Amino acid sequence: MKLQTNISFGKEHRPLDYDSKLLLLGSCFVENIGQKLNYYKFREIQNPLGILFHPRAIERLILRAVNEEAFDEKDIFFLNERWHCFEAHSELSNASPELMIEQLNRALRQTSEGLTTASHIVITLGTAWVYRLIETDKLVANCHKVPQKKFLKELLSVNEVTESLEATVALIRSVNPEATIIFTVSPVRHLKDGFTENQRSKAHLIAGLHQIVEPRKKLHYFPSYELVMDELRDYRFFKEDMIHPNDTAVNYIWEKFSGSWIADNAFAVMQEIDKIQKGMAHRPFDPGSEQHKEFLKKLEVLKDRIRDRHPHIEF
Structure with missing residues (x-):
């Protein structure tokens, strides 16, 4: 698909290759691009605690990982026959409190490993709307269907978004000074908040984020939101819910991301891996x-060739 575009991607950065390690945190863009990176066998860790939608939730996870602050019984609660954690997505919820805590701490160790070893960290912001649990006066990452009356709904200001991201960057730099950090805003609209409220939210994220983007400091912005809203801008690029980008849109974003961020010498390897993946799916x-x-037999020969050059790749 060829469209006229005025969106700038910039080229002054360390590109991704098969020696790179990635940590992806945040909203749905992480899953979309993460699936592509996984398909092409890049070394990546995606959202160990599940999808995180707002800046404060991501900041809290990174703070906990950097400080090695393990989860325990006080961090979980029981509702609707399952245990949940306000700092994690419901995909980590469990019927067993022991297994729940074990899962949370495994995810925390994975996050810590990613933070300290990643060459590139991708952070996707989904919304500036947050929910504060009245009982504890703390912001939550996920409400887990706890009654709405137990929360106060707030919109992070532009300054609050910036302050949260500055804290996040400082935490990352404390354990990994050389990491390249790529920020993006999810094109998924949070229409349960309302059309106007969603636009306010995205505007706060974009304005707050651009206060800290500085390529010379390895702080970059990838315009996934703008690609969908300003280039594609048609409901035929969305799934039936008219909210989530469909495969055509995801492929278009991936084309732009890979063209901007993936090293030229990685594309030949990607083509080989694509051939293997299609062969395995046959x-x-x-x-x-x-x-x-x-x-x-020929497929195994191709796999061995890839593994000889990149031993970390598994099929």
């Missing part, structure tokens, strides 16, 4: 035929 008419057995 469903033969006759699995026992000599033709298919020969096909599988």
Whole structure:
């Protein structure tokens, strides 16, 4: 797809190759691009605590990881026959409190590893709307269907977004001074807040974020939100819910991201991996035929070639 564009991507940065390590945190863009990076076998860690929507939730996770502040019984609660944590997505919720805490701390260790070893950290902001639990006066990452009357809903100001991101960057720099940090804003609209409220939220995120973006300090911005809203800007690029970008839109964003951020020498490897992935996904008419057995042998040769150059890659 070729569109006329005035969106700038910039090229003055350390590109991604197969020696790079990535940590991706935040909203849905992480899953979309993370799936592509995973498909092409880049070394990446995605959202160990699940999707995190607002800057304060991401800041809190990074603070906990940097300080090695383990989760314990006081950090979980029981509701609707499952244990939950206000700092994590519901995908980590569990019927067993022991397993819940174990999962949370495993995710925390994974986050800590990613923070200290990543060459690139991608942080995606989804919303500036936050919920404060009245009982504790603390912001939560996820409400877990706790009754709304137990929360106060607040909109982070532009300055509050900036302050949170500055704190996040300082925490990352304290354990990984050389990491390249890529910020982006999710194109997924939070329409449950309302159309006007969603626009206010995205505006606060973008304005607050651009107070800290500075390529010379390895703080970059990738315009995923602008690509969807200003270049694609048509409901045919959305799923049936008219909120989430569809595969065509995700592929378009990936094309722009890879063109801007992936090193030229990585594309040949990506093509080889794509060939292997498609071969593995192939469903033969006759699995026992000599033709298919020969096909599988050739596939293993291709895998071995990739692994000889990049031992970390597994299929």
